[in-house]
Amino acid sequence: MSENKVWFITGTSSGFGRALAEEVLAKGDRVVATARKPEVLQDLVEKYRETARAVKLDVTNMEDAKSAVREAVKEFGRIDVLVNNAGYALVGATEEVSDEQIKQQFDTNVFGVINVTREALPVLREQKSGHVVNIGSVVGFSAWASLGIYSATKFALEGLSEALAAELAPLGIKTTIVEPGPFDTGGVDRAVFAENLLPEAYPSTAQLPEVFREFSNTAGDPVKAVKIIVEAVESENPPFRLPLGLPAFEAIEAKLEQVKQEISIWRARAIETNFDAVVAA
C-alpha cells in the first residue's frame, strides 16, 4: 500500500466516524469523509484542504454510493481502506418495533454496508490491495434483549465479513470486523426507540436507557478506539476480529464458553443423523 493511505469512511458526522477521520488526517493520510449532510464536515475540509474531501453519502442510497466511490477515485486515485461505520441502534423487543423501523435498521446497518462495499470492491480488486473494515458490535456476537433487531444487523455483518475475508484474501484485500462494547460516542442518544411499547411484557426495553446511562459512566473513549483501529489496519497481520474494550472481550469470551457447553449437551444424540447405511458402514 502507498505511504499515505486513502481512507473512505461512512458516517463521519459524529462518533467513531468523525474521530477516525480526524485521527488519520492528523497523521497525514487522505480521507474521503462521507456523510448524509457533508456540510457538517466543512471544518475538517478547511483544516485539511489537501487531504480531506467531504462527500455526500446516505448508505441506503445506491446512487450516492456509486457517486461517492467515483468521487473518491477522481480526487485521490484509489481507496486503501474502506470503513463501513455508518449505523445506529434500534431499541425495543422484537414485538415492540414496527415493520418500518426494522426495515430501516436493516437498510442502514446491513444493506448500507453491502451497497458501499459492492461499489468499492472493483476499485480494490483493480489495485490488488485494500482493506475492508466493518464496524460491528459486541451485540453482533452476543445479543441482548430489547436490542434484538440491532443485534441481528450486527450478526449479519459478522457473517458477511467472514465470507468477505475468505473471498477477498486471495485477491490481496484484507477484511476486519470491529466489535466495540459501549463507547462514549453519543450514539446511544441517537438510538431509535420502538413505536409500540409493551412495558408489562418487556421490562427490558424500559430498563435499557438506565443501562445505557450506567454504561456512559464506564464507556470507552472513542479516540482511543480509533487509534487501535488505525494501529490494527497498519499492522503487518491485521486481525480479522477486533473487539474493543474489556466489556466486549468479557462478553465474547463468556459467549464462546456458553456455546461450547450448550452444544455438548445434545452432541452425542444429534450427530447420529446420517442415514442408517452410512452409520452401519
Ligand SMILES: NC(=O)c1ccc[n+]([C@@H]2O[C@H](COP(=O)([O-])OP(=O)(O)OC[C@H]3O[C@@H](n4cnc5c(N)ncnc54)[C@H](OP(=O)(O)O)[C@@H]3O)[C@@H](O)[C@H]2O)c1
Ligand atoms: N458507540 C458505541 O457504543 C458503539 C458500540 C458498538 C458499535 N457501534 C457502532 O459504531 C458505529 C458508529 O456509531 P457511533 O457510536 O459513532 O454513533 P454516532 O455518533 O451516532 O454515529 C453514527 C453515524 O452513522 C451515520 N448514519 C446513520 N444512518 C446513516 C445513513 N443512512 N447513511 C449514512 N450515514 C448514516 C450518522 O450520520 P447522521 O449524522 O447523518 O445521522 C453518524 O455519522 C455504528 O455502526 C454503531 O452501530 C457503536
